[in-house]
Amino acid sequence: MGCEEMSGLIGIFAFDDLWSVSRIIYYGLLGLQHRGQERAGIATSEGEDIHVFSASGLVDRIFDDIILDKLRGWYGIGAVSANPSDEQPVVLSNQSKKIALVFSGNILNREELAKEYNTNKNVRDAYLVALCLQKEINEAEDFSEAGLNLVEKLRGVSNLIAINNNGEMIVYRDEYGLKPLVVGSFGFDYGVFASESCAIDVIGADLKGDVHPGEFYYLNQYTVERKQVKKPQPKYCAYEYVYLARPDSRMNGIWIYDVRRRIGEILAEKYNVDADVVVGIPDTAVPFSMAYANKTRIPVELGFISTGRKIRTAIKPNQFERLIGVQLKLNPIKPVFRGKRVLIIDDSVVRGTTTKNTVSLLRNRIGAKEVHIRVGSPRIVRGCPYGIEIPPRDELIAAHLSNEEVAVVVGADSFHWISNEDLIKAIGLGKENICLKCFGGD
Numbered sequence: 001m002g003c004e005e006m007s008g009l010i011g012i013f014a015f016d017d018l019w020s021v022s023r024i025i026y027y028g029l030l031g032l033q034h035r036g037q038e039r040a041g042i043a044t045s046e047g048e049d050i051h052v053f054s055a056s057g058l059v060d061r062i063f064d065d066i067i068l069d070k071l072r073g074w075y076g077i078g079a080v081s082a083n084p085s086d087e088q089p090v091v092l093s094n095q096s097k098k099i100a101l102v103f104s105g106n107i108l109n110r111e112e113l114a115k116e117y118n119t120n121k122n123v124r125d126a127y128l129v130a131l132c133l134q135k136e137i138n139e140a141e142d143f144s145e146a147g148l149n150l151v152e153k154l155r156g157v158s159n160l161i162a163i164n165n166n167g168e169m170i171v172y173r174d175e176y177g178l179k180p181l182v183v184g185s186f187g188f189d190y191g192v193f194a195s196e197s198c199a200i201d202v203i204g205a206d207l208k209g210d211v212h213p214g215e216f217y218y219l220n221q222y223t224v225e226r227k228q229v230k231k232p233q234p235k236y237c238a239y240e241y242v243y244l245a246r247p248d249s250r251m252n253g254i255w256i257y258d259v260r261r262r263i264g265e266i267l268a269e270k271y272n273v274d275a276d277v278v279v280g281i282p283d284t285a286v287p288f289s290m291a292y293a294n295k296t297r298i299p300v301e302l303g304f305i306s307t308g309r310k311i312r313t314a315i316k317p318n319q320f321e322r323l324i325g326v327q328l329k330l331n332p333i334k335p336v337f338r339g340k341r342v343l344i345i346d347d348s349v350v351r352g353t354t355t356k357n358t359v360s361l362l363r364n365r366i367g368a369k370e371v372h373i374r375v376g377s378p379r380i381v382r383g384c385p386y387g388i389e390i391p392p393r394d395e396l397i398a399a400h401l402s403n404e405e406v407a408v409v410v411g412a413d414s415f416h417w418i419s420n421e422d423l424i425k426a427i428g429l430g431k432e433n434i435c436l437k438c439f440g441g442d
Contacts, residue, residue, distance in 0.1 A: 006082040006244065006389055007104045008032030009181070010199055011161035013075040013169045013191035013219045017046060022071035024203050025078040029059045031202035032195055034246060036080035043089035043100035044076030047167040050098045052091045056084040075169060075191075077102045077161045082389060090130040097137060101130040101162040104179050104195065106387045108156030116153070129160060143168040144218040144225065151216060151229060157386045161193055169219040175230035177213030178237050178386055178435055180251045184208050190217070190224050196249040210252055234433040239388055241427050242377040243284055243347045254428060257287055262426040263376045263418060264291025267345065271416040272296055273372050275343040277336060279303030281358075284347035288376045292345060301336045303344075330358060334366050341370040348377040349406075349417070350390070352397035356410040363411060373410065375417040378439040390438055 010028040012021040025042050040062050041054025051071045055062045059080065079088040079102040089100040103126035107113065110128060114121030119131045133150050140146035147162065147170035158174045159181045171193050173181045184192035184200035184207045192205045200207050211217070214230035236252050237244070247257040264287060278300045280289025293300035336342075342362060349355050355373060362368040379398035383390045393399050397406055398417070407415035420441050424431050436442060 006036055006387065007086065007088075008035030008080045008195040008199070009077070009102045009104055009159060009161055009193070010079070010195070011075075011077045011102070011163070011169060011171060011193040012203075013163075014186070015074075015189055015191060015219075015221055017074045019074040020072065021074060021076050022068045025076050026059065026063050026068060028194060028199040028203050029078045029080050031199035031246075032080050033059055035195060035244065036082040038084040039081045039086055039088075040079065041088050041102075042071055042076060042078040043091055043102075043163070044071045044073030045098075045100070045163055045165050045167075046073040048165060050091055050093075050100050050163070050165050052089055052100060054087050054089065075163060075167070076100075077163055077169075079104075086124060086126070088126050090126050092130050092134045094134060094138065096165075097134075098165040099130065099134060099137065099162055100164075101126065101133060101160060103129050104159045104387065105157035105174065106385065107154060107158060109154070112155075113153065125158075129154070129158070130162075133162060137164075143170060147172065147218065148216060148227070148229060159195070167221050169217075171211065171217040171219075172229075173211040173213055173215055175214035175233050176235040176435075177210075177232070177252065178235050180236075180240060180245070180249075181211040182207060182209065182250070183211050183217070190226075191219060193217075196245055196251065198246045198249045201248065207250065234429075235435040236427075236429060236433060237386075237388065238423055238427065238434050238436050239348075239377070239384075239438060242423070244388070247284070247287055252429065259426050259428070260284075260287035260376065261291040262428075263423070264288035264345070265295050266422045266426055267374045267376065267416075267418060268292045268295035270418075270422065271374055271414075273343060273414060274341065275370070275372060276340040277301050277303075278343045278345065279336065281330070281344065281346045282306060285345045285376055288345045288347070288374075292343070292374070298343065302333065303336045303342075304330045304332055307331055330354075332361060332366060337362050337366045337368045339367055339369055341372075342368045343372045343374060345374045345376060347375070348380060349373075349375050349397060350380055351395050352406065352410055355412075359411040370413045371411070373407070373412045373415045375415075377418065378420045378423055378436070378441075379417045380438050381440040382438060384438045386435070386437075388438065 043052040136146035213232040280286040
């Protein structure tokens with residue numbers, strides 16, 4: 001088993017038993033739905049028991065009023081996942097002690113943990129971490145100490161939020177901070193945690209900032225304790241800024257929209273071409289295209305309309321669903337393209353299949369005169385060992401072909417990716433603080 005695929009986490013600690021948080025968590029998960037569309041779950045507690053519901057599917061299809069009413073409690077956690085078998089939250093009980101945990105990341109020392117805690121190494125990371133936490137609780141003085149003992153031993157990428165049935169919550173972000181985690185509040189107390197700030201906005205809470213890499217939180221009804229338990233060694237995921245995060249999120253102190261606007265400007269400076277119209281592939285690449293158009297004074301148009309639900313085709317589980325998702329996602333507005341020299345901007349090109357289909361459609365069925373492709377991410381040349389779902393290397397078009405060869409394969413008049421160096425510049429956090437592994441960097 002191993003790493004958890006792309007996922008989104010939320011935790012709400014309301015401090016007062018007059019609150020009911022299941023609906024707040026539900027809306028927060030809707031705000032994180034783009035991080036995982038295959039499964040979702042919520043666990044809540046009123047301080048005596050833990051109530052949980054998890055199922056495959058989209059958030060608004062899984063939960064209804066009856067289920068949310070059964071999820072009683074003034075504090076709780078939730079998760080969305082890109083893997084239908086990634087059942088979260090994980091709930092474990094040992095006599096009167098119960099815990100629930102949500103996790104995102106990739107544990108690299110699972111064999112060592114399994115041996116130390118005398119548990120099964122062949123389980124999903126979330127379940128392994130929950131088993132280890134449960135055993136720490138049996139040995140430790142309190143929930144906080146158990147959590148601190150556990151996270152000290154975790155190696156790899158690990159964001160976690162856990163609660164018990166005694167009115168307590170712990171939160172941890174590993175020292176690399178590869179996966180995002182932010183903190184917010186209702187009023188004065190820091191009691192809202194989420195993978196992205198957009199989820200905090202959705203539920204009407206106030207964003208306070210990022211959970212710092214290597215930082216640990218402990219919450220009960222009377223206190224919030226923060227501890228820097230590991231020295232920060234930031235390696236923030238560059239792909240978050242290009243594609244994964246919502247444009248209205250703020251991550252590691254940087255607004256995602258600002259990064260995507262700078263990417264569009266850099267593409268205009270480095271790879272401009274005579275064109276009649278600029279079109280961004282919705283939704284992620286639209287900020288790229290707007291910035292490109294503003295820089296070059298080439299008109300920007302809405303070129304594609306989504307049909308039905310917005311489906312993130314890069315994280316669909318199989319090729320058939322991916323192709324169906326593309327057809328729903330990319331229905332062209334024909335007058336925008338017919339007889340014109342078109343510049344298409346996309347957020348990423350992985351296999352090249354979608355791009356090839358799009359170019360063929362614009363040329364052969366609609367009658368575009370020229371089709372040029374610009375990509376707001378660097379060349380994806382290898383997989384991610386930290387939990388981002390990327391196809392095998394032999395399926396990655398950038399791993400084997402030059403820009404000119406890719407242009408020929410997909411049928412475009414020209415084709416360019418942004419460089420690693422320019423992406424670093426657009427993000428603005430420094431090369432030493434960014435993970436570029438899937439783009440062939442460090």
